Amino acid sequence: MVPFPGEGSGVLLRAAWDVLTAADIPAVVIARNGRVRFVADSARTILRMEGDEELTRQDIEQKIGWRLPKLSETLSSTVEVGGREIEFSLVPLAEGSQGSVLLFRTSGEALDASAMLEKVVAPLQALRQALAAAKRHRETNPLLDDTAATIDRILGELEQSSDGPGRHSSPSSIQQIIHQVASRYAPIAQLKGISLESDVPPLEDVIESADELRGLLEALVENSLRYVPSEGQIFIGARTTTHRKKLMALFFVMDNGPRVPENLRQRIFEKDFEWEEAPGERTGRRLHDCFDFATRQGGHCWVECKSEKICTFFLSLRLS
Numbered sequence: 001m002v003p004f005p006g007e008g009s010g011v012l013l014r015a016a017w018d019v020l021t022a023a024d025i026p027a028v029v030i031a032r033n034g035r036v037r038f039v040a041d042s043a044r045t046i047l048r049m050e051g052d053e054e055l056t057r058q059d060i061e062q063k064i065g066w067r068l069p070k071l072s073e074t075l076s077s078t079v080e081v082g083g084r085e086i087e088f089s090l091v092p093l094a095e096g097s098q099g100s101v102l103l104f105r106t107s108g109e110a111l112d113a114s115a116m117l118e119k120v121v122a123p124l125q126a127l128r129q130a131l132a133a134a135k136r137h138r139e140t141n142p143l144l145d146d147t148a149a150t151i152d153r154i155l156g157e158l159e160q161s162s163d164g165p166g167r168h169s170s171p172s173s174i175q176q177i178i179h180q181v182a183s184r185y186a187p188i189a190q191l192k193g194i195s196l197e198s199d200v201p202p203l204e205d206v207i208e209s210a211d212e213l214r215g216l217l218e219a220l221v222e223n224s225l226r227y228v229p230s231e232g233q234i235f236i237g238a239r240t241t242t243h244r245k246k247l248m249a250l251f252f253v254m255d256n257g258p259r260v261p262e263n264l265r266q267r268i269f270e271k272d273f274e275w276e277e278a279p280g281e282r283t284g285r286r287l288h289d290c291f292d293f294a295t296r297q298g299g300h301c302w303v304e305c306k307s308e309k310i311c312t313f314f315l316s317l318r319l320s
């Protein structure tokens with residue numbers, strides 16, 4: 001990653017730069033005045049920009065064919081560069097007051113779990129430990145909080161491209177599906193300091209549309225990873241039960257993140273519900289897809305928040 005000359009970079013920009021460098025992530029860091037401060041060599045390769053000359057925001061916009069919004073806004077899209085589909089995400093730093101990070105990846109490209117553990121976990125854990133130590137020895141510091149939030153936002157975007165061991169096209173049992181989803185997201189959870197565990201007995205029942213089911217369970221885990229704080233817990237599991245003399249498979253994703261507001265617990269599964277990450281308000285994405293899939297399979301999808309500390313999403317399917 002090549003730093004551009006000019007004004008001294010702030011602590012938050014430097015922290016973001018260190019994280020991205022350690023992870024070898026194709027990214028561009030833009031300061032709050034709109035100036036491009038850092039650019040990864042891998043980002044230059046994806047954008048087909050040769051040399052080490054200074055880039056401007058206009059250069060990047062011209063290459064992706066997209067006018068970037070205010071740096072306080074979050075944006076994700078797919079564009080074509082040089083005949084290849086490129087996915088990019090704009091991630092604000094401290095709500096844009098310190099600039100923004102532009103992340104790139106080739107569409108369909110996956111991050112290998114072992115590579116993530118080797119390149120990302122160690123430096124991120126060290127940075128988190130340093131932040132925690134600093135907070136223990138001083139009063140609340142907005143800059144430290146913003147730096148931690150920046151790391152979480154970047155990791156949240158990486159969740160969409162993670163790929164772990166055990167991911168197959170046609171799992172043959174409930175147990176396999178649960179273990180595959182848990183294995184895929186274990187590296188991301190570890191990066192964020194979250195405990196992710198699976199809880200499933202040896203259920204060999206075969207699920208029709210298993211690929212679709214696995215994708216929806218992954219969406220539920222991704223939602224948990226977005227809302228559960230560091231040192232939190234997520235459990236993904238399954239059981240078999242009966243309903244009206246019908247054998248059912250009951251899948252669940254449980255965590256100790258914030259609760260879904262009571263007035264939204266049915267609304268979030270409706271087709272026209274728009275997912276937004278409102279401060280202090282937990283919702284989720286792809287929940288209507290979960291509801292629609294469960295309904296087509298003779299089951300149901302719902303959320304329960306029976307205590308102040310536990311939130312559980314359920315998805316049931318008819319097996320017979």
